[in-house]
Amino acid sequence: MMVFGEDALTQADVDRNTKALHVTPRPPAGRRYGTYAVCLKTGTMAAGLAGAAPVLSFRWGAPDGDDTGKACLLRRVSAAMNSLGTGFTAGVGQFDLILASSFTTADTGGTATPLKTVPSKNGGWPSCFADLRISSTATLSAGTRTLDGFPVSSKLFPVTTATNFVHLATTDLFTATRPDEQPILFSANAGFIIRATVPATGTWNGIFCLEFDEALPTMAMY
Numbered sequence: 001m002m003v004f005g006e007d008a009l010t011q012a013d014v015d016r017n018t019k020a021l022h023v024t025p026r027p028p029a030g031r032r033y034g035t036y037a038v039c040l041k042t043g044t045m046a047a048g049l050a051g052a053a054p055v056l057s058f059r060w061g062a063p064d065g066d067d068t069g070k071a072c073l074l075r076r077v078s079a080a081m082n083s084l085g086t087g088f089t090a091g092v093g094q095f096d097l098i099l100a101s102s103f104t105t106a107d108t109g110g111t112a113t114p115l116k117t118v119p120s121k122n123g124g125w126p127s128c129f130a131d132l133r134i135s136s137t138a139t140l141s142a143g144t145r146t147l148d149g150f151p152v153s154s155k156l157f158p159v160t161t162a163t164n165f166v167h168l169a170t171t172d173l174f175t176a177t178r179p180d181e182q183p184i185l186f187s188a189n190a191g192f193i194i195r196a197t198v199p200a201t202g203t204w205n206g207i208f209c210l211e212f213d214e215a216l217p218t219m220a221m222y
Contacts, residue, residue, distance in 0.1 A: 033070060036126050038118045039209040043111070043136040047086055047201050052096070053139035056194040056208050057107035059100070060186040061130025070128045072186040073213040076175045079155060079194070080207040081168040087161040088202030095206075096151035096195045097173045103189045105144035106131035126214050128188070134208065140193075147193070152184070159199050170207070183213070 014021055042055060060072045079095045113132040120126075133140065157168040173194070176183040184192075194208060 033214040037211045040134040042206045045204045051197040052195045054193045055135040055196045059103045059131040059191040073183040076211040077173045078209045080170040082166045084203040086203040087163045088159045088199040091199030093159045094197040095155045097153040098151045099148045100145040103145040107140045107143045109140045110135045
Protein backbone atom coordinates (compact mmCIF):
# COMPACT_ATOMS: atom_id res chain seq x y z
CA MET A 1 0.00 0.00 0.00
CA MET A 2 1.36 3.45 -0.91
CA VAL A 3 0.62 6.83 0.62
CA PHE A 4 1.47 10.18 -0.94
CA GLY A 5 2.79 13.47 0.38
CA GLU A 6 1.21 16.86 -0.30
CA ASP A 7 2.88 17.09 -3.73
CA ALA A 8 1.20 13.82 -4.77
CA LEU A 9 4.62 12.52 -5.83
CA THR A 10 6.48 11.70 -2.60
CA GLN A 11 5.63 8.15 -1.63
CA ALA A 12 5.92 6.05 1.49
CA ASP A 13 5.33 2.34 1.86
CA VAL A 14 2.76 1.43 4.53
CA ASP A 15 1.79 -2.04 5.69
CA ARG A 16 -1.62 -2.90 4.27
CA ASN A 17 -2.96 -4.43 7.49
CA THR A 18 -1.39 -2.48 10.33
CA LYS A 19 -0.72 0.78 8.43
CA ALA A 20 2.83 0.68 9.90
CA LEU A 21 5.29 2.85 7.98
CA HIS A 22 8.29 1.08 6.45
CA VAL A 23 11.46 3.12 6.98
CA THR A 24 15.23 2.79 6.72
CA PRO A 25 16.86 5.00 9.42
CA ARG A 26 19.83 7.05 8.26
CA PRO A 27 21.44 10.42 9.13
CA PRO A 28 19.49 13.42 7.78
CA ALA A 29 20.73 14.44 4.31
CA GLY A 30 21.99 17.86 3.27
CA ARG A 31 22.72 19.04 6.79
CA ARG A 32 26.32 18.33 7.71
CA TYR A 33 29.77 19.21 6.42
CA GLY A 34 31.45 16.69 8.68
CA THR A 35 30.92 14.39 11.64
CA TYR A 36 33.68 14.15 14.23
CA ALA A 37 34.53 12.10 17.31
CA VAL A 38 37.41 12.39 19.78
CA CYS A 39 38.26 11.01 23.23
CA LEU A 40 40.55 12.91 25.59
CA LYS A 41 42.21 11.64 28.78
CA THR A 42 43.44 13.77 31.65
CA GLY A 43 46.87 13.36 33.11
CA THR A 44 47.20 12.19 36.71
CA MET A 45 44.92 14.59 38.52
CA ALA A 46 46.55 15.60 41.79
CA ALA A 47 44.81 15.10 45.13
CA GLY A 48 42.94 18.04 46.59
CA LEU A 49 41.24 19.32 43.43
CA ALA A 50 38.92 22.20 44.32
CA GLY A 51 35.20 21.62 43.88
CA ALA A 52 33.61 22.55 40.53
CA ALA A 53 37.02 22.67 38.83
CA PRO A 54 37.01 22.99 35.00
CA VAL A 55 38.73 19.92 33.52
CA LEU A 56 37.66 20.16 29.86
CA SER A 57 36.95 23.18 27.67
CA PHE A 58 35.49 23.35 24.14
CA ARG A 59 35.28 26.66 22.29
CA TRP A 60 33.72 27.01 18.81
CA GLY A 61 35.52 29.74 16.91
CA ALA A 62 35.21 32.16 14.05
CA PRO A 63 35.12 30.36 10.67
CA ASP A 64 37.95 30.46 8.17
CA GLY A 65 37.71 31.36 4.48
CA ASP A 66 34.58 30.02 2.86
CA ASP A 67 33.36 28.43 6.09
CA THR A 68 31.37 31.52 7.12
CA GLY A 69 28.36 30.63 9.20
CA LYS A 70 29.27 27.05 10.09
CA ALA A 71 27.94 25.98 13.44
CA CYS A 72 28.66 23.09 15.79
CA LEU A 73 25.98 20.51 16.51
CA LEU A 74 26.97 18.73 19.70
CA ARG A 75 25.76 15.13 19.54
CA ARG A 76 27.27 13.37 22.53
CA VAL A 77 29.52 13.95 25.52
CA SER A 78 30.49 11.01 27.72
CA ALA A 79 32.65 10.74 30.82
CA ALA A 80 34.51 8.09 32.79
CA MET A 81 36.66 8.31 35.93
CA ASN A 82 39.04 6.00 37.80
CA SER A 83 41.22 6.31 40.87
CA LEU A 84 44.98 5.76 40.69
CA GLY A 85 47.56 4.91 43.35
CA THR A 86 46.25 7.22 46.08
CA GLY A 87 42.72 6.46 47.23
CA PHE A 88 39.93 8.93 47.90
CA THR A 89 38.06 9.66 51.05
CA ALA A 90 34.75 7.86 50.45
CA GLY A 91 32.11 10.19 49.07
CA VAL A 92 30.36 11.33 45.90
CA GLY A 93 31.82 12.61 42.64
CA GLN A 94 30.09 14.92 40.19
CA PHE A 95 30.66 16.02 36.60
CA ASP A 96 28.74 19.04 35.26
CA LEU A 97 28.41 20.06 31.60
CA ILE A 98 27.90 23.83 31.45
CA LEU A 99 27.30 25.91 28.33
CA ALA A 100 29.42 29.01 27.71
CA SER A 101 28.58 32.12 25.68
CA SER A 102 30.69 35.19 24.75
CA PHE A 103 33.62 32.75 24.69
CA THR A 104 36.15 35.09 23.11
CA THR A 105 39.35 33.92 24.81
CA ALA A 106 40.15 30.25 25.32
CA ASP A 107 40.78 28.69 28.70
CA THR A 108 44.44 28.02 29.49
CA GLY A 109 46.45 25.23 31.09
CA GLY A 110 46.18 21.52 30.49
CA THR A 111 46.74 20.00 27.06
CA ALA A 112 45.29 21.51 23.88
CA THR A 113 44.14 19.27 21.03
CA PRO A 114 45.41 20.39 17.58
CA LEU A 115 42.64 21.00 15.07
CA LYS A 116 43.86 18.52 12.47
CA THR A 117 44.13 15.63 14.91
CA VAL A 118 40.37 15.44 15.60
CA PRO A 119 39.17 12.36 13.69
CA SER A 120 36.35 12.61 11.17
CA LYS A 121 33.85 9.87 10.50
CA ASN A 122 33.61 10.93 6.86
CA GLY A 123 36.96 12.52 5.94
CA GLY A 124 38.65 15.85 6.61
CA TRP A 125 38.79 17.78 9.87
CA PRO A 126 36.68 20.48 11.51
CA SER A 127 37.47 23.97 10.27
CA CYS A 128 35.88 26.09 12.95
CA PHE A 129 36.57 24.97 16.48
CA ALA A 130 38.97 27.35 18.15
CA ASP A 131 40.10 25.41 21.20
CA LEU A 132 39.66 22.00 22.81
CA ARG A 133 41.71 21.21 25.91
CA ILE A 134 41.78 18.90 28.89
CA SER A 135 43.43 19.08 32.30
CA SER A 136 46.89 17.60 32.77
CA THR A 137 47.22 17.51 36.58
CA ALA A 138 45.08 20.40 37.84
CA THR A 139 42.16 22.66 36.98
CA LEU A 140 42.06 24.72 33.79
CA SER A 141 42.20 28.50 34.11
CA ALA A 142 39.17 30.37 32.78
CA GLY A 143 39.46 32.46 29.64
CA THR A 144 36.90 35.08 28.66
CA ARG A 145 33.50 33.40 28.78
CA THR A 146 30.08 33.62 30.40
CA LEU A 147 28.78 30.38 31.89
CA ASP A 148 25.13 29.49 32.21
CA GLY A 149 23.83 29.64 35.75
CA PHE A 150 22.96 25.93 35.73
CA PRO A 151 24.47 22.85 34.08
CA VAL A 152 22.73 21.43 31.05
CA SER A 153 23.64 18.01 32.44
CA SER A 154 25.13 16.56 35.64
CA LYS A 155 26.27 13.10 36.69
CA LEU A 156 26.65 11.95 40.30
CA PHE A 157 28.57 8.77 41.10
CA PRO A 158 29.80 6.98 44.26
CA VAL A 159 33.51 7.14 45.08
CA THR A 160 35.08 4.59 47.42
CA THR A 161 38.52 4.36 49.02
CA ALA A 162 39.63 1.74 46.48
CA THR A 163 42.75 2.48 44.44
CA ASN A 164 43.14 1.78 40.72
CA PHE A 165 39.38 1.36 40.50
CA VAL A 166 36.76 2.49 37.98
CA HIS A 167 34.36 4.68 39.94
CA LEU A 168 32.44 5.86 36.87
CA ALA A 169 32.26 3.65 33.80
CA THR A 170 31.75 5.46 30.49
CA THR A 171 28.45 7.33 30.84
CA ASP A 172 26.73 9.90 28.63
CA LEU A 173 26.55 13.41 30.05
CA PHE A 174 24.62 14.50 26.97
CA THR A 175 23.32 12.64 23.95
CA ALA A 176 21.34 13.59 20.85
CA THR A 177 22.34 10.89 18.40
CA ARG A 178 18.90 9.83 17.17
CA PRO A 179 17.20 11.70 14.30
CA ASP A 180 14.35 12.72 16.65
CA GLU A 181 16.72 14.32 19.20
CA GLN A 182 17.90 17.93 18.84
CA PRO A 183 21.63 18.52 19.37
CA ILE A 184 23.03 21.56 21.15
CA LEU A 185 23.85 24.26 18.60
CA PHE A 186 26.96 26.45 18.96
CA SER A 187 27.80 29.42 16.77
CA ALA A 188 31.12 31.31 16.88
CA ASN A 189 32.41 32.15 20.37
CA ALA A 190 30.22 29.66 22.17
CA GLY A 191 30.99 26.30 23.70
CA PHE A 192 31.00 24.39 26.97
CA ILE A 193 33.12 23.25 29.88
CA ILE A 194 33.04 20.19 32.10
CA ARG A 195 33.52 20.80 35.82
CA ALA A 196 34.61 18.08 38.23
CA THR A 197 33.98 17.73 41.94
CA VAL A 198 35.62 14.74 43.65
CA PRO A 199 36.26 13.72 47.28
CA ALA A 200 39.52 14.59 49.02
CA THR A 201 42.94 12.90 48.93
CA GLY A 202 42.63 10.78 45.75
CA THR A 203 44.58 10.87 42.49
CA TRP A 204 42.62 10.02 39.36
CA ASN A 205 42.17 10.01 35.58
CA GLY A 206 39.15 11.16 33.61
CA ILE A 207 38.23 10.24 30.04
CA PHE A 208 35.84 12.46 28.06
CA CYS A 209 34.54 11.63 24.58
CA LEU A 210 32.86 14.11 22.21
CA GLU A 211 30.84 13.65 19.02
CA PHE A 212 29.78 16.67 16.98
CA ASP A 213 28.78 17.80 13.48
CA GLU A 214 29.76 20.85 11.48
CA ALA A 215 26.78 22.39 9.71
CA LEU A 216 24.98 25.58 8.72
CA PRO A 217 22.61 26.77 11.47
CA THR A 218 19.69 26.68 9.03
CA MET A 219 20.44 22.99 8.48
CA ALA A 220 20.51 22.20 12.17
CA MET A 221 16.77 22.13 12.74
CA TYR A 222 14.69 19.22 11.53
